[in-house]
Amino acid sequence: MLTRPEDVDGHASTVVSPPYPPAGDGALLTWRESLTAPPIVRSRERRAGRDDAAAGGQPRRQTVSLIxxxxxxxxxxxxxxxxxPSIVDEVIIVDGHSSDDTVKVARAVRPDVVVVNQRFRGKGDAVRVALAAATSDLIVMIDADGSMEPSEIYRFVTPLMNGYDLVKGSRYLAGGGSEDLTLLRRLGNSVLVWMTNMMFLVRFTDLCYGFCSFRRDCVPALALTAHGFEIETELIVRALKADLRIAEVPSTELQRRRGTSNLRTFRDGQRVLRTLLRERIIRKPRPVVDPIDQRVLQEWRTVAGDVCLAQASGHPLEERSLL
Structure with a gap:
């Protein structure tokens, strides 16, 4: 149940969400239809002049991108x-210079996947590239290692359709949990959560967890600049500073299915700590300074040459090829 502090009339109200759907295509389609009717009145959006109604006065279904x-x-x-789940309209994979067949395998499994090559390095840069490529109303972010259950996407989409701007997963809420938290990671996360709550006067239960969602029209207010795993913390703290409406939902972290994680506990923990301290002290976002990889420079040089040849021959190059 999602509790909302105000309604259009200024009175307290409660929006009751149906239970999360079971697995199966039939259940998914039924739930998908239920997300569009009846339309939910959002006082904040009405004050901002947003209109989610389609032609004929029917509620327009809000589309979902998964990055x-x-x-x-x-x-x-x-x-x-x-x-x-079938509620996702667009799947965007941002490949960070993989040396294996990640892209080839992804396209074989899901031919409609949108693949965007990362220009620099680090998860933060990957997230920023994906956000620029996403075209749907709502954006959900999930990891590729199998540690997050895609069927939980409904938990992250439903609050956005009930007036929230950003939804973050929590492994510590009732209904959540983790199969992968070591004692060291659990301790470090607890300390960082405590610091965040003290610095920004909030009551989060989790912080360093990347399963989250947000409205695409709220992305510019975040002004993200992080390069590494600290992007998850920067995203949440910038949302607080932008006065966005945030919700936490329970989520279960699974063990990574195969391979070795790119996360480094001490290194990335220090980067998260620096992000918290910086965001508490500095009001304005710092400028983005990207270290450009030599391989990327060579790719850009090739594309620039193709553009010049296309202009000289009078045949314009497709815009998509420039990405």
Whole structure:
């Protein structure tokens, strides 16, 4: 049940969400239809002038993009792609210079997947590239290693359709949990959650967990700049500073299916800590300074040459090829 502090009339109200759907295509389609009717009145959106109604006065179904940063996840990506519920309209994979067949395997499993090559390095850059490529109203972010259950996407979409701007997963809420938290990671996360709650006067139960969702029209307010795993913390803290409406939902973290994680506990923990301290002190977002990979420079040089040849021959190059 999602509790909302105000209604259009200024009175307290409660929006009751149906239970999460069971697995199966029939249940997914039924749930998908239920997300569009009846339309939910959102006072905040009405004040901002947003209109989700389609022609004829019928509620317009809000589309969903799923973004998946990948780096050498050829063994894990099929499991993730095969379990994506039908409510997702667009799947975007951002490949971080994988040396295996991640992209080839992803396209074989799901031919409609949109593949965007990462220009720099790090999860933060991958997320920013994916956000720029997403075209749907709502965006869900999930990892490619199989540690997050795609069927939980409904938990992250439903609050957005009930007036929230950003939804973050929590392994510590009732109904959530983790099969992969070591004692060291659990301790570090607890300390960082405590610091975040003290610094920003909030009551989060989890912080360093990348399963989240947000409205696409809220992305510019986040002004993301992080390069590594600290992007998850920066996203949440920037949402707080932008006065966005945030919800936590329970989520279960599974063990990574195969391979070795790119997360480094001490290194990335320090980067998260620096992000918290910086965001608490500095009000304005820092500028983005990207280290450009030499391989990317060579690719850009090739594309630039193709553009010049196309202009000289009078045949314009397709815009998509420039990405």
């Amino acid at each position: 998946i940063p990948t780096l050498n996840e050829a063994e894990n990506i099929p499991w993730v792609l095969e379990r994506i």
